[in-house]
Amino acid sequence: MIARDVALTALERALGHTFARPELLAQALRHRSAAWEQQAASYERLEFLGDAALSHAVAALLFEHWPDANEGELTRARAVLVRESSLAAIASDLGLGAALEVGCGLEAGSAGPSLLADALEAVLGALLLDGGWQAFRATVRRLVQPTLAGIERSQLALEEPKSTLQEIAQKHGQPLPVYRELEGSGPDHGRRWVFEVIFNGRVLGSGEGPSKRAAQQAAARAALAVLAAETPSFE
Numbered sequence: 001m002i003a004r005d006v007a008l009t010a011l012e013r014a015l016g017h018t019f020a021r022p023e024l025l026a027q028a029l030r031h032r033s034a035a036w037e038q039q040a041a042s043y044e045r046l047e048f049l050g051d052a053a054l055s056h057a058v059a060a061l062l063f064e065h066w067p068d069a070n071e072g073e074l075t076r077a078r079a080v081l082v083r084e085s086s087l088a089a090i091a092s093d094l095g096l097g098a099a100l101e102v103g104c105g106l107e108a109g110s111a112g113p114s115l116l117a118d119a120l121e122a123v124l125g126a127l128l129l130d131g132g133w134q135a136f137r138a139t140v141r142r143l144v145q146p147t148l149a150g151i152e153r154s155q156l157a158l159e160e161p162k163s164t165l166q167e168i169a170q171k172h173g174q175p176l177p178v179y180r181e182l183e184g185s186g187p188d189h190g191r192r193w194v195f196e197v198i199f200n201g202r203v204l205g206s207g208e209g210p211s212k213r214a215a216q217q218a219a220a221r222a223a224l225a226v227l228a229a230e231t232p233s234f235e
Contacts, residue, residue: 007099014094015123015139019130026101028126029119033103043122050125057140058082065148072167076156079163081144084213088113090143091120161220165199168227174200177223179216182206195219199227 008025012018019025028046035042058081062074069077080086091097096119128136157164165177183194193215196206204226207218 004099004101007095010095011099011123015127016142017127017131017135017139019126021130024126024130025123028122029096029099029101031100031102031115031119034101037103043119046122046125046129047118048125049128050121050123053128053136054082054121054124054140057137058144060137061141061144061148066153069153072164073153073156075167076160076163077148077151077153079160080151080156081147083160084113084117086144086147087117087120089147091116094120094143096120096123157224158221161217161224165197165220165223169199177220179219181212184212197223199223 008022008029012025024046027041028043028050030038030040030042032042032044034040055078058078059074062069062077062081066073066077097116100115100119124136124140127139151159162177168174169176178198179195180198181193181195184191186192192208192210193212194206194208195212195215195218196203197216197219198204205219205222205224207215207220207222209215209218
């Protein structure tokens with residue numbers, strides 16, 4: 001218990017916000033497995049709120065940061081900033097994993113990227129309720145700034161290939177890309193997925209990854225390479 005109290009204090013310090021309602025932070029860090037054991041509320045409602053508010057705050061930040069960016073660039077950049085891997089990295093830097101409350105079947109210290117990203121959104125939702133929009137926005141901007149600084153606008157199309165491929169289809173009045181699962185193999189802790197993408201009626205690429213999303217992104221990236229080779233000005 002003492003170790004978790006220390007982790008909570010460290011998390012507040014890293015966030016730059018001391019909760020006036022600490023029960024909100026406690027709920028934001030309570031995984032559904034722990035919530036079921038305790039018959040208490042999990043972080044899921046706060047995650048819903050944090051997810052929506054985060055998307056809005058990041059959109060506003062990008063709108064100001066890149067005044068000459070078009071809608072496609074802004075959409076792709078936002079996807080980079082709020083995607084699972086980016087949020088999980090922020091959560092890890094904050095030491096959020098050590099403060100997580102999970103059930104007996106899980107270990108907080110071994111939380112994967114998905115759990116960390118979800119919990120960060122919940123913590124941000126709790127911060128919004130506790131500190132208001134100004135405190136929330138300031139925290140979000142500080143947390144995403146390192147990732148934003150590393151984004152190269154010329155590489156955005158490949159950073160979020162699924163979004164890019166969908167935008168191309170919409171621009172040319174074509175059906176949206178369809179992703180078809182080809183294979184899912186390996187143990188639960190090391191599963192590999194293979195997907196192919198059907199674009200405008202033909203299989204345009206395939207890809208492999210440790211999650212369905214990663215495999216779909218790889219397939220979309222392969223499809224973009226094909227389109228670029230066939231029609232250099234395809235965008």
